[in-house]
Amino acid sequence: xxxxxxxxxxxxxxxxxxxxxxxxxxxxxxxxxxxxxxxxxxxxxxxxxxxxxxxxxxxxxxxxxxxxxxxxxxxxxxxxxxxxxxxxxxxxxxxxxxxxxxxxxxxxxxxxxxxxxxxxxxxxxxxxxxxxxxxxxxxxxxxxxxxxxxxxxxxxxxxxxxxxxxxxxxxxxxxxxxxxxxxxxxxxxxxxxxxxxxxxxxxxxxxxxxxxxxxxxxxxxxxxxxxxxxxxxxxxxxxxxxxxxxxxxxxxxxxxxxxxxxxxxxxxxxxxxxxxxxxxxxxxxxxxx
Numbered sequence: 549x550x551x552x553x554x555x556x557x558x559x560x561x562x563x564x565x566x567x568x569x570x571x572x573x574x575x576x577x578x579x580x581x582x583x584x585x586x587x588x589x590x591x592x593x594x595x596x597x598x599x600x601x602x603x604x605x606x607x608x609x610x611x612x613x614x615x616x617x618x619x620x621x622x623x624x625x626x627x628x629x630x631x632x633x634x635x636x637x638x639x640x641x642x643x644x645x646x647x648x649x650x651x652x653x654x655x656x657x658x659x660x661x662x663x664x665x666x667x668x669x670x671x672x673x674x675x676x677x678x679x680x681x682x683x684x685x686x687x688x689x690x691x692x693x694x695x696x697x698x699x700x701x702x703x704x705x706x707x708x709x710x711x712x713x714x715x716x717x718x719x720x721x722x723x724x725x726x727x728x729x730x731x732x733x734x735x736x737x738x739x740x741x742x743x744x745x746x747x748x749x750x751x752x753x754x755x756x757x758x759x760x761x762x763x764x765x766x767x768x769x770x771x772x773x774x775x776x777x778x779x780x781x782x783x784x785x786x787x788x789x790x791x792x793x794x795x796x797x798x799x800x801x802x803x804x805x806x807x808x809x810x811x812x813x814x815x816x817x818x819x820x821x822x823x824x825x826x827x828x829x830x831x832x833x834x835x836x837x
Contacts, residue, residue, distance in 0.1 A: 662803025
């Protein structure tokens with residue numbers, strides 16, 4: 549919803565020819581082998597979104613839409629009247645259950661992940677479509693920070709070599725004079741900056757939806773009246789890993805990640821995209837007319 553940015557950062561023009569970060573994500577996904585897009589949006593912006601964004605891709609890929617609504621809840625639950633925002637990333641993915649029937653990736657619409665990040669994810673997803681072996685593309689914390697304010701990141705803990713043990717959402721991470729810190733109960737916590745982090749670039753099979761449906765019901769039974777409560781996708785993954793119901797491969801990437809959290813991030817993102825275009829890694833305009 550872009551509360552810190554002050555608008556819909558997913559469609560902010562940042563590329564040399566007015567491209568958005570979403571454009572670059574879908575360009576990289578398409579050339580990595582992904583052939584279908586599911587946009588998870590709010591129902592009230594469907595017409596405007598289709599005209600401004602969706603129709604651009606309808607001649608390039610198969611396009612579908614899923615709708616994340618505050619009142620899209622399991623039987624027996626009703627949202628409190630004071631609730632003004634959807635229920636988080638777990639509900640966002642669950643919203644797509646009717647339009648996804650094979651292995652799929654999950655990506656934020658306002659992040660630049662890089663071409664090789666999509667390639668390693670696409671390669672992983674060529675496996676057994678019925679399995680509970682999933683994947684997370686992991687970035688290095690230091691490469692994901694903003695120079696213009698604190699950020700939240702999912703810090704990954706590795707279990708068996710190459711596999712995820714858990715993702716912990718850490719708020720207020722900052723870098724000052726080369727030192728990376730986060731707030732703790734007893735003062736600032738020092739981080740190395742080399743920690744693997746999740747930026748929500750996941751690979752799943754449809755088996756995820758069963759876990760989402762079960763855990764969403766439990767979440768609502770406990771927290772439906774908490775106005776700020778969010779049903780986070782990593783928490784569902786954590787639970788599945790902890791009980792041995794699923795495994796998650798960590799797919800390291802050296803691609804540069806960047807995104808827009810604060811308004812002052814936009815010029816830096818534009819400059820980095822121009823460098824990638826000059827290096828011949830992306831055309832400009834990104835998609836031929």
